[in-house]
Amino acid sequence: MNFGLLLSNLPHVKESRDYYDAMLSLHRCSAHRLTNFWLGVKALIS
Incomplete structure (x- = not known):
């Protein structure tokens, strides 16, 4: 029995x-900003 088919019918x-x-898309955005921040700091230090 495929329980995934049963669960997908629940509202x-x-x-x-x-x-x-939506949470994943926010996470990607914030992680991208954090990466850009650290790359900028690294460029200033180097």
Whole structure:
């Protein structure tokens, strides 16, 4: 039995998936800014 098919039909799964995708996109953005910051600091020190 494929439980993934059963779970995808529940209404809260779609809402959770949208929230999770939004959080991942925020994480990528903040991680990118942090990387740029450290690269800038490294360039100033070098």
